[in-house]
Amino acid sequence: MRFQVLGPVTVHDDLGGPVALRGPRYREVLARLILANRRVVPVGRLVDDLWDEPPVDAVGAVRTFVAGLRRALEPDRPPRTPARLLVTEGLGYALRAEPDAVDAWRFDDAIRVSSTLPAGQAFSLLTEALGWWRGPAYTDFADAGWAQAERSRLTEQRLLAVERRAEAQLALGAAAAAVPDLDAHVAEHPWREDAWGLLATALYRSGRQADALAVLARARRMLAEDLGIDPGPALRRLEHDLLRQAAHLDPVAADPTVQVWEQARAAYDSAVPPRTGTRLESTAGLMRDLAVTGGGGLAAARAHRLSAVVAADELGDAELTARVIGIYDVPAIWTRSDDPAQDRRLVDIAEKTLLRLPAHDEADRARLLATIAVESRGALPVDDPTEAGLRPLRAARRAEEIARRLHDPALLAFALNGVFMQSFQRAGLAQRREALGTEIVAVAATSKLATYEVLGHLILVQTRCACADYTGADQHADAADALAQRYELPLVKVFTTWYRALRTSATTDLATAEAAYEAAAATLTGAGMPGLEQGILPLAQLSLYLRHHDTGKIAAIAADTDWGPYKSWVEPTLLVARGELARAREALHNLTSPPRDLLFEALWAIVAHAAIAVDDVEAMHRARIHLSPAAAETTAQSGLLSVGPVRTHLDDIDTAMSL
Structure with missing residues (x-):
């Protein structure tokens, strides 16, 4: 949830949609709790603040307001489970929102941080922070006694921000x-x-x-x-x-x-006047450039891009919406989304816009189709293909077809990125992605599309790893690094550093490999890529221990380790290492197939290890079916980690099933 008090008091969900609050008293209770800045406000204090002459049932009324707010703020909370956001503590209530969830709190932080930054960064931060104001603070409650001091304080902070921003401009x-x-x-x-x-x-x-x-x-x-x-x-x-x-x-x-x-x-x-389509297009273009800077820039680019797309969609102009969506042609290499809810919102708007777009507008149509393919990463159907699951794959192919017909190199590179994201229908398709990466490099180099040339080289790093051709992967990693340095693309270093950790792990002892992966994990801190960061370090470490047959290391992995989206597929192996074989069998029995993405083969190989250990024939059979198409590859095709050649795991399965 996002709370806004720099203007009228409003709440928005994680997709940017407004949260309905039932009436002014409900909003006043919420505003009073926000003002408390995560501290507990006693019920008696709430009663005194809400009424000059409290009614007889004032305490009951406050409880009613709190109950209504909880339903609005945590709509998916199961019945009779404790609230996590608006909590009861002692004789009062507290709103335990995240520090960045309230615009006033973020504004205070921006003022504080700006005084420590160089002038350029301070100017950018203060410009953004001043843009959060939509009117006087706590506008709805200008006459409320409890709000007056805070309104005055925030007003003074805003004036200070204006002056500090001007100081930065002068500097x-x-x-x-x-x-x-x-x-x-x-x-x-x-x-x-x-x-x-x-x-x-x-x-x-x-x-x-x-x-x-x-x-x-x-x-x-x-x-x-x-x-x-x-x-x-x-x-x-x-x-x-x-x-x-x-x-x-x-x-x-x-x-x-x-x-x-x-x-x-x-x-x-x-x-350029405000509230024009031109400004929305400019915003999307600027966010495209901001995204490749990494860190806070990437996260901000995603958020502001969605805001621009939603604003364009609300104007009802399909051609403008298509341009605002399509201009953000940021190359994507990792197959897990950083923000699935946001991506779903973008895809929904893109699909709706496609239906309204004039048939003759082929270039914008291709960009919408490519966007759907890229932002639907990880959405390929697993075991039961459905119409919805196949749409992104068809969108990728249609975008490529249009781009080739129009002879537009930039559009073709974008479309091929979508084809890459949808190229995981089964294991063993590294050669197909090799051809994609080679063509992207050729198209991008000829047309001076630096970010796409980097993308092509990173795809080729992955595919060379799939064939254990580390010499070839080295060449493409070096080419990507050289382009990144020339064009100031800091995020590239994340992927090449992880590749070199994989390279190290294939040729050195366990301790050296562990240190290399720890160093690679440090590059993810602040990179703004949660879809890559979550769970990847422990997964890489587990892959090392499996290749070194070090059951003791696996058993010693902390129980509270954050495996991110990979937990269900590594859990059986962890249970086996701890000697909990019955629980491992149960976990294998309930296991679904992992997503068809860059780690598809690796996760099935890890599952196969556990299935062999507990002699689960059904799980071994499933792993064999999915891994067989990649018999000639290693499971290092992600370019980040490896659990060894697929052929080795297939041989182990065959041996176990023949006993």
């Missing part, structure tokens, strides 16, 4: 861009002497010394006429320095790229 050498906002700021808040000083400095650094002095004269008159006071020492010193053109007032030489960025941003803001 970046973007004085002219700071003038319009500062001029409006002092007009609305004329008692803030720091703001007058910033405006005068910005004007002076823009080559407008006379205007700067005129601003200070205006500030002097306003303070004298309205408050009967003289300007403070800082403004008086500034006026003196402006008159003598003090050297310290000259702007520090800024990075020219910063100046160009600020000038372009100011020109765009003045030329």
Whole structure:
């Protein structure tokens, strides 16, 4: 849940949809709990805050409001189970939202962090934070006594943010861009002497010394006429320095790229009206560039991209929505989603837009189809193909067909990325993906599509690993790293570092391999890729222990290890190592097939190990059926980990079944 109090009090779910709150009293209780910042608010205090003259059943009414809020905030919570978000503690209630779930809390953090950042980062952070304001804080409860102090505090924080943002602009050498906002700021808040000083400095650094002095004269008159006071020492010193053109007032030489960025941003803001389709397209394009920076940039890009798509969809213009969706052609290499709920929302809107798009608009149609294929990663049907499960596969093929007919290299690279994401119908398809990676590299290199050239090389790293051709994989990893350095693509290092850990594990002792994987796992911290990060390190370690036949290491794995999405397929092997054979058999009996993705063969090989250990013929038979098409491959095709050649596991199954 996301809570907003910088304006009207509202709540949104994880897909951005509004959460219905039954009435003003319900919203007031929620707002009062948000203001408490995760601390407990006694019921008596809530009663006093909600009513000047509490009714006889006030406590019961508060409990009713809390019960209604719980139903709205945790709609999927099973009956008679404790609330996790709006909790009862002692004689009161607390809203235990995550620290980043409330816009006011995030805003306070942004103000605090901005003071420690370089000017460029501080400017970006404060610009984003100021955009969270939709009106005065706690607008709905402006007259409530409990809200007044917090409203005043947040208002002061907002004014401080405006001024700190202007300071960052001045430090970046973007004085002219700071003038319009500062001029409006002092007009609305004329008692803030720091703001007058910033405006005068910005004007002076823009080559407008006379205007700067005129601003200070205006500030002097306003303070004298309205408050009967003289300007403070800082403004008086500034006026003196402006008159003598003090050297310290000259702007520090800024990075020219910063100046160009600020000038372009100011020109765009003045030329392109807000609430236009052009701005939505620009947002999507900017998010495409932001996504490849990794870390917070990737997470922010996903969130803002979805916001732009939803906004376009709400306008009802199918062609605009198609452009906003399709412009975000960020290459995807990993086959597990970082945010499944968000991806489902994007795919739903893309499919709806396809039905409304004019038939002649083939390029946008192909981009929508490619988006569906890429964002439906991991959605291939497992054992029971269905119409819904096959749609992304057909979308990928149709996007490729259109792109080839239009002879559009960028569109073809995007479509082939979708084909790659849907190329896991069964095990043993590394050669097919080898051809895809080779073509993507060729198309991208010829058309200077750097991010797709990297994608092609990373696909070829995976497929070379599937054939145990580490020399070939080395060449493609080196090529990807060189492109990443040239074009500033930091996320590439995550995948090449993990590949080199795999390479190390294939040629060194267990301790060295463990250290290599620990170092690789460090690259995932803050990378913004939870779909890759969750469970991958313990899975890689388990693969090492299985290849080294080290049952003791497996048995020593901590019980609370986070296996992410892989838990059900590794659980039987863990139980076997701990000697819990009956539970291992039960786990195998209830096991479904793993998703058809880059780890499909590896997970089936791990299942086969447990099935052999407990002599589960049915599970061995299932593993053999799924692994047989990859008999000539290793299970290292993910480019991240390996549990050894598939042929070895098939031979072990055959031996066990023949006994």
